[in-house]
Amino acid sequence: MKDRAIPEATIGRLPVYLRVLVEMAEEGVATMSSGALASAAGVNSAKVRKDLSYLGSYGTRGVGYDVAYLIHQVRRELGLTQHWPVLIAGIGNLGHALANYRGFARRGFQVAALVDASPDRVGEAVAGLPVEHVDELPAIVAREGIAIGVVCTPASAAQEVTDRMVAAGIRSILNFSSAVVSVPEDVSLREVDLSLDLQILAYYEQRKAALESVGSGGGRALTPVP
Amino acid sequence: MKDRAIPEATIGRLPVYLRVLVEMAEEGVATMSSGALASAAGVNSAKVRKDLSYLGSYGTRGVGYDVAYLIHQVRRELGLTQHWPVLIAGIGNLGHALANYRGFARRGFQVAALVDASPDRVGEAVAGLPVEHVDELPAIVAREGIAIGVVCTPASAAQEVTDRMVAAGIRSILNFSSAVVSVPEDVSLREVDLSLDLQILAYYEQRKAALESVGSGGGRALTPVP
Numbered sequence: 393m394k395d396r397a398i399p400e401a402t403i404g405r406l407p408v409y410l411r412v413l414v415e416m417a418e419e420g421v422a423t424m425s426s427g428a429l430a431s432a433a434g435v436n437s438a439k440v441r442k443d444l445s446y447l448g449s450y451g452t453r454g455v456g457y458d459v460a461y462l463i464h465q466v467r468r469e470l471g472l473t474q475h476w477p478v479l480i481a482g483i484g485n486l487g488h489a490l491a492n493y494r495g496f497a498r499r500g501f502q503v504a505a506l507v508d509a510s511p512d513r514v515g516e517a518v519a520g521l522p523v524e525h526v527d528e529l530p531a532i533v534a535r536e537g538i539a540i541g542v543v544c545t546p547a548s549a550a551q552e553v554t555d556r557m558v559a560a561g562i563r564s565i566l567n568f569s570s571a572v573v574s575v576p577e578d579v580s581l582r583e584v585d586l587s588l589d590l591q592i593l594a595y596y597e598q599r600k601a602a603l604e605s606v607g608s609g610g611g612r613a614l615t616p617v618p
Numbered sequence: 619m620k621d622r623a624i625p626e627a628t629i630g631r632l633p634v635y636l637r638v639l640v641e642m643a644e645e646g647v648a649t650m651s652s653g654a655l656a657s658a659a660g661v662n663s664a665k666v667r668k669d670l671s672y673l674g675s676y677g678t679r680g681v682g683y684d685v686a687y688l689i690h691q692v693r694r695e696l697g698l699t700q701h702w703p704v705l706i707a708g709i710g711n712l713g714h715a716l717a718n719y720r721g722f723a724r725r726g727f728q729v730a731a732l733v734d735a736s737p738d739r740v741g742e743a744v745a746g747l748p749v750e751h752v753d754e755l756p757a758i759v760a761r762e763g764i765a766i767g768v769v770c771t772p773a774s775a776a777q778e779v780t781d782r783m784v785a786a787g788i789r790s791i792l793n794f795s796s797a798v799v800s801v802p803e804d805v806s807l808r809e810v811d812l813s814l815d816l817q818i819l820a821y822y823e824q825r826k827a828a829l830e831s832v833g834s835g836g837g838r839a840l841t842p843v844p
Contacts, residue, residue: 397825400660400661401661403821404818406817406821407811407813407818408811408814410817411809411811434626435626470817470818470821470824471820471824472817472820474820474824476816476820478816484715485712485715486711486715488711489710489711489712489715492711493796493812494773495796495813496812496813496816499813500820501813501820540819540823542816547720563823563826564819564822564823566815566816566819570719570721570724580822580823580826582819584815585633586719586721587633587719587721587722587727588633589808589810590704590727590768590792591632591636591698591725592629592630592633593766593790593792593806594698594700594726594727594765594766594790595632595695595696595697596790596806597697597702597766597789599623600789600806
């Protein structure tokens with residue numbers, strides 16, 4: 393039973409560490425130093441060590457972290473050893489793409505149901521699941537034990553479908569629409585901004601251009617700054 | 619001319635601050651305290667003040683930050699006052715969704731070209747643009763001055779299209795495919811993990827369940843931990 397809080401910034405970095413660790417494990421790497429993990433994750437190594445210390449993981453001096461064990465610890469901490477049935481609302485292009493996204497299942501998220509408001513889409517099979525009508529939300533949530541709802545509707549429908557998810561008992565919502573939505577205090581909400589990484593790339597692109605204009609050359613733009 | 623580096627973690631938070639500030643501006647809010655910005659962005663207020671100090675922005679004691687001016691400063695720092703023509707490769711469901719994503723244009727990213735390897739897709743109009751063949755990449759990059767390439771192909775094609783983007787002169791690449799790709803040292807690469815926010819939600823969902831099981835109630839799960 394967990395009763396301590398890990399800083400939100402650390403929680404935000406755990407999926408990034410997990411991604412790197414899983415890649416390393418797939419390449420057959422058994423141990424990894426905090427420096428190598430830091431470099432691959434784009435943070436400094438003191439931060440990696442601090443973050444992992446919240447999991448009770450300290451590595452071994454001169455050896456590093458056991459990759460397989462650290463994967464287990466991060467997955468356990470994030471709750472990815474549990475089963476998280478996900479519902480996607482709004483089966484347009486983005487909904488289709490997310491229903492078929494392999495990265496979800498790989499992280500323990502099973503897309504268990506799809507809903508749409510358009511009668512034309514209802515009954516269509518997407519990623520092996522039938523699209524159901526959004527009016528069925530309460531029954532679907534109960535039937536599948538939905539833990540997380542993903543909003544992929546057009547911006548104009550986002551608040552309404554969010555309200556319907558909350559009314560149906562969903563307490564964690566991921567909003568991919570470009571609309572800002574609000575939820576009651578006891579519901580967790582994350583807004584996904586698909587342009588966020590483009591903005592970060594723009595910063596480095598601009599910086600490379602500025603550095604080149606003073607003749608100091610390029611250099612690897614994404615090297616973490618200590 | 620810029621010649622100083624801002625920590626990578628700060629760069630990663632600037633788009634989050636920008637999103638909050640733009641929402642506030644749209645609601646008619648003229649000034650905002652570091653505490654309010656911190657709370658909306660999910661970090662602590664000391665970090666907000668530190669981050670913004672890198673932009674030379676310190677706010678006014680008892681008043682806060684001027685929202686419109688801070689938006690200008692963040693946009694300028696991120697390079698969003700420039701014009702960033704973007705090319706999307708792979709016009710399946712995700713490519714379609716991104717081509718139509720309003721959040722890009724709103725942040726200064728203009729989707730200027732679409733390419734696909736399938737002859738069936740070439741010539742189709744998506745988001746007002748014709749899909750062109752990936753073999754045309756070098757000509758398209760030169761014609762549109764493409765700054766950033768977005769990989770939306772299936773995993774199996776991701777490395778090849780990345781290599782072709784690099785050969786055509788693109789130096790900043792955003793990879794939405796679930797494959798890991800590699801690029802030369804002088805090319806900036808960001809991998810987008812669409813399951814990242816789901817993992818963070820899973821953590822809070824698990825934590826809520828644990829807290830409720832000891833009878834200490836719910837509480838707002840996404841409140842930043844100081």
